[in-house]
Amino acid sequence: MSTLYPKFETLQQAFGSPYSLTRQQNAPTPKSSGPTPYQAQPELYYAYSMVDDAKNKARKLSAEAQRDLDAASKKAQAKTGKIELYSGKYYAACTFGGLLACGLTHTAVTPLDLVKTRRQVDSKLYKGNFQAWGHIFRSEGVRGIFTGWSPTFFGYSAQGAFKYGWYEFFKKTYSDIAGPEAAYKYKTTLYLTASASAELLADVALCPFEAVKVRMQATIPSQYKGTFDGISQITAKEGVAGLYKGLYPLWGRQIPYTMMKFASFETIVEMIYQRLPGKKDDYSKAAQTGVSFAGGYLAGILCAIVSHPADVMVSKLNANRQPGEAFGAVTSRVYKDIGFMGLWNGLPVRIVMIGTLTGLQWMIYDYIKIFFGLPTTGGAPPPDKVKH
Secondary structure (H helix, E strand, C coil): CHHHCCCHHHHHHHHCCHHHHHHHHHCCCCCCCCCCCCCCCHHHHHHHHHHHHHHHHHHHHHHHHHHHHHHHHHHHHHHHCCCCCCCHHHHHHHHHHHHHHHHHHHHHCHHHHHHHHHHHHCCCCCCCHHHHHHHHHHHHHHHHHCCCHHHHHHHHHHHHHHHHHHHHHHHHHHHHHHCHHHHHHCHHHHHHHHHHHHHHHHHHHHHHHHHHHHHHHHCCCCCCCCHHHHHHHHHHHHCHHHHHCCHHHHHHHHHHHHHHHHHHHHHHHHHHHHHCCCCHHHCCHHHHHHHHHHHHHHHHHHHHHHHHHHHHHHHHHHHHCCCCCCHHHHHHHHHHHHHHHHCCCCHHHHHHHHHHHHHHHHHHHHHHHHHCCCCCCCCCCCCHHHHC
16 A cells, blocks of 8 residues: 555655755764663663552552451441440540550650660760661660560550540540630640640559660660569569659659640641641541641650650669669759750650651551541631630
8 A cells, every 4th residue: 555655755856845855865864872861761661660560559559458447447336336525435445546556656666765765874875876776786686676665565555545545534524624615715725734634644554664664775684584574573672662763753754745745736736727728527537647647746846855854864763763762862963963965865866756656646546536436636626606
């Protein structure tokens, strides 16, 4: 069929200008110098294809995981029934969410906490985090990097359960006492008092495990085989009071920390939703948990700064306090040794650790609430009476 159509040269000679044909014949043949800077490299096409394939597989896995979680959530809600807000089941779900949120996240960052604790006890021990982990790995192995994970898991699981469960309870109780209008008008005060009350009780559950953890991490090699070995050795030498000798500085660290954590989180999340178009309920559950993580991370930075001096004192007291030594005497002695600047040892590490921790905790906690069919924390609209 190609013979039915004239060639390009024939058409050029019949209808084109003879000058253009002459120029084309005399023009030099361009030299090929490979692809230009603006030309895609063919060898990268396979890499692009692999990336797109990985993205598609990740989307499919994510969709499948979401379907499985939705199915599990429906089954759980079918068994528990509809959970009314502020009912016994509601507080139980919040307690369970707090247990998972704090226990899992604190255990995951045990290597960071280990280096932070040792640098607080002896600021000259390591020059930096990576140098510390390398030294610990060479001398103690992978297990050494996770020294203290067991008391961390048990202690912060108990603390998280108490903290989040009691916070929801006290927030509702104090709100009912104040009334809806006053509760909204003084909501920051409400968040502060509810979180302080919850942390006061939560630290009683945390303190024994914190004492074991700090002693395990501060001594090289660790003086205890595990959590319960540590508890039995401390009580044998110092009695039950030995497990609680760090309670006052723990309150001094954790209560301001938790007050900042909850009040700033609630405020930041509310500000985020106020600046987003639409209402909170217009956004998907995944988007709401994303807001929870962002609000939690920002709140965690503030928490780390507020509570860090007390965190240093907790480490020092649990490691250096002598049996029978008064709290005031040991505090004065430690402060004289380290000075004001010593109270800020390890702050950059703690900012990274606490920011990540707090963001993940709020994300996990709100996801558990979603799992049981409950609304996420923060960003609630004001009561109708206040609007008018």
